[in-house]
Amino acid sequence: MxxxxxxxxxxxxxxxxxxxxxxxxxxxxxxxxxxxxxxxxxxxxxxxxxxxxxxxxxxxxxxxxxxxxxxxxxxxxxxxxxxxxxxxxxxxxxxxxxxxxxxxxxxxxxxxxxxxxxxxxxxxxxxxxxxxxxxxxxxxxxxxxxxxxxxxxxxxxxxxxxxxxxxxxxxxxxxxxxxxxxxxxxxxxxxxxxxATAVGLQRMLLPRGTTDTDAAETAAIYRPACEGAGVGGAWFDVIPLSSARIGLVVGEAFGRGLAATATMGRVRAAMLTLAHLDLEPDELLTHVDDLVRRLRGEAEPGADPVGARCVYAVYDPVTSRCVLADAGHHAPVLVAPSREPTLVELPPGPPLGEGRTPFETAEVELEPSSVLVFHGSGFLDRQGDSAGASLGRLRRSIARRCRAGRSLADVCREVVKDTAPEGESTDVVLLCARTRSISAADTVRWVFPARAEAVPEIRRLVTEQLAVWRLDEEAFATELVISELAGNAVRYGGESMTVRLIRGKDLLVCEVGDGRSTQPRIRRARSTDEGGRGLFLVSQVTERWGCRFGPDGKTIWAEQRLDRTHESVRA
The missing domain is CATH 3.30.450.40 (GAF domain)
Incomplete structure (x- = not known):
């Protein structure tokens, strides 16, 4: 050569x-x-x-x-x-x-x-x-x-x-x-x-994508970041609450990979636990903020910062009111029937773990069949686009896709396809909730003095109402539940008590409220005890029960599952 x-x-x-x-x-x-x-x-x-x-x-x-x-x-x-x-x-x-x-x-x-x-x-x-x-x-x-x-x-x-x-x-x-x-x-x-490990863990920690309750029909979609970018910590949740209400959450943990997934799992578990205590959204976020601050303090020196952003909403189908609180996240888009999509105005709050200013709430009244669309940063963090341009594209896609009668699962898929194509470097999460309302004909409310003489009258009124609703087969269990709850209010409550029944499509809710804040507890009564078995009996004949506190006292509630085979024709 x-x-x-x-x-x-x-x-x-x-x-x-x-x-x-x-x-x-x-x-x-x-x-x-x-x-x-x-x-x-x-x-x-x-x-x-x-x-x-x-x-x-x-x-x-x-x-x-x-x-x-x-x-x-x-x-x-x-x-x-x-x-x-x-x-x-x-x-x-x-x-x-x-x-x-x-x-x-x-x-x-x-x-x-x-x-x-x-x-x-x-x-x-x-x-x-x-x-x-x-x-x-x-x-x-x-x-x-x-x-x-x-x-x-x-x-x-x-x-x-x-x-x-x-x-x-x-x-x-x-x-x-x-x-x-x-x-x-x-x-x-x-x-x-x-x-693959991070994606598998992330999906295991997320709930199922669709739910159907008295409060709303929901659908969600989660897509991890493209390979090379690392899985983030995005999540969504639909939480069944007492009295036919639901909690809606979309959030994102800081960072990427298994650390972000682990943070997401811990924050989601904390929010689930606190939500079932029926805390107000701002109070719930305050408690979660304390948890994230502790996690941040426990992190190894030099590790990525621990934190999260989310928005939490509680919707009540009886009043059609939705209460929301924000922790450094994006406000949801509201699509009311026959109206253009608008952003829900939320008081901005700090991300979880910052521990700065207190969280505040906003309250909106929703028409039946309104759609709340919660979204993550994956729709706004596109290269070459400003946040305003991306948000405008998202709202136009929601307006075009979110029509009455359309499946929310289809809406989610098409909105993601329109505004967050494959290959994006951030997680994509979208949660749509089409709200429902429980009519006045499906709720009754009475106020009684907190005296033992009122309990027979309460039982009579409840039995008559169940007959009107054609729920006679639930009468025995409901009488037992309402008697025990009312008796508890007579013994431990204030001057008066409030009784409410809510009929859902597959649930019957019984509530008794009083002016005291004492916490009811199930006791293991001995054979020689004359009392102490009330809440134990309630827990045996109902799907679930609990207690929530408010500014005027507490409300003890219990849910009974209705048999769809003999569900009544509603008035």
Whole structure:
């Protein structure tokens, strides 16, 4: 080889190494990394190049052992060059990474040169497999194993015309590119395993996507950030509350990956627990803020900051009132019937964990069939768009898609498709709630003096109301429940008590309120005790029960499940 040719080959080698360093390993995606490998070597080293990997690599699994059993599935991940018809292309499975007698060389990590590939493979595997694996009869194959951290992940094969002649440094260049490519593929594999773990954990911590209650029909969609960006800590929740009410939450934990997912899970669990205590939204956020501040204090030095943003709303279908509080999040969009979408005006609050100003609430009255749309930052953090432009696009999509009678699940999917296409670098979360109201005919309320003489009258009125609602089969259990709750108010309450019944589509709610703030508790009564069994009996004949406190005292409530097979025709 002349001096001029040596200089040209050196320049080619330097250029290929520079290109390999600049391109291979940029993407944390196995298939894109494999494609980058073959794009670098073609046409500099050959007319065609392929990368074949164990399929387990694409899911983040380990390639077990240096010489995996032949039954393990192998697939072609990347192709560059002129691929003849009939050859295995990208996305298809290949018979084997091993090529007969060269197994030992491959598993030892050496590059193998097959001068007469057609004849060599035909003699061992037959004509048809050879057509699938070799581009033509005059091809030379250079096979480089992709070894990383002691594991054989696959091979890169470069095909040359034998007339071209094998240059002295072809093998060395391919060896260097394959070594770099193997590390990049393994890094992508390890990242994909962590990404899959985070996504799986995130989905396990989220509730189901649709609910259907007396208060609202809801649908939600969650889509993790694209690979390479890391899963965030976005979440949503629909929480059934007492007296047919619901709580609605959308939020985002700070950071990415498993740490953000863990924070999200802890914050969501805390909000669920506090919501079932029937706290007001601002009070609930105050307690969660204290928890997040504690988590922040427990974090390791140098770790990512712990925090979260969310908006929490409580909707009451009896009054059609919705109370909302914000913790540094985005205000929901309200779509009232026959009106353009508007943002709900919320007093801004600090993110959870900041512990600065107190949280405040806003209250809005919602018409039946109004839709509240809660969304995360994934709709506003698009590159090249301002927050105002993204919000405008979101509102236009909601106005176009959110029509009366349309399935909310379809609305969610189409809004996400319109405004947050695949490949975004942030989590996407959307929660839509179409509100309902419970009519005046399905609620009754009485006020009585807190005296024992009032209890028989309460039982009579309740029984008559159940007859009007055609719920006679629930009369016995309801009389027992209302007697125990009213008796508790007589013994421990104030001057008066309030009794309310709410009939939902599958629930009957009984409430007794009084002016005291004493906490009722279930006792384990002894056989010689005359009392102490009331709330125990209530818990046995109802679906669930509880107590909520307000500025005027407390309300003890109990829910009974109605049998749909004999559900009454409503007035």
């Amino acid at each position: 002349g001096a001029e040719n040596k200089v040209e080959r050196l320049r080619l080698r330097v250029r290929l190494m520079y290109e390999a360093a600049a391109r291979i390993g940029v993407h944390l995606d196995v298939r894109r990394t494999a494609q980058d490998i073959v794009d670098v070597v073609v046409p500099a080293l050959g007319k065609l190049a392929t990368v074949d990997l164990y399929e387990a690599v694409s899911t983040g699994e380990d390639a077990e052992g240096l010489s995996p059993p032949p039954q393990r599935t192998i697939a072609r991940f990347a192709v560059c060059g002129d691929l003849p018809e009939g050859m295995i292309t990208a996305g298809e499975r290949v018979p084997s990474l091993s090529i007969g007698a060269y197994d030992v060389a491959l598993t030892a990590g050496n590059v193998v040169v097959i001068e007469d590939a057609w004849e060599f493979i035909t003699s061992r595997h037959g004509i048809e497999p050879t057509r699938q694996m070799v581009p033509d009869r005059v091809s030379r194959g250079i096979v480089a194993p992709l070894f990383a951290r002691g594991r054989l992940l696959g091979v890169v094969i470069v095909w040359q015309d034998r007339a071209r002649g094998l240059r002295p440094d072809d093998v060395e260049i391919l060896q260097e590119i394959a070594s770099r490519g193997a590390l990049a593929v393994d890094n992508a594999r390890r990242y994909m395993r962590e990404h």
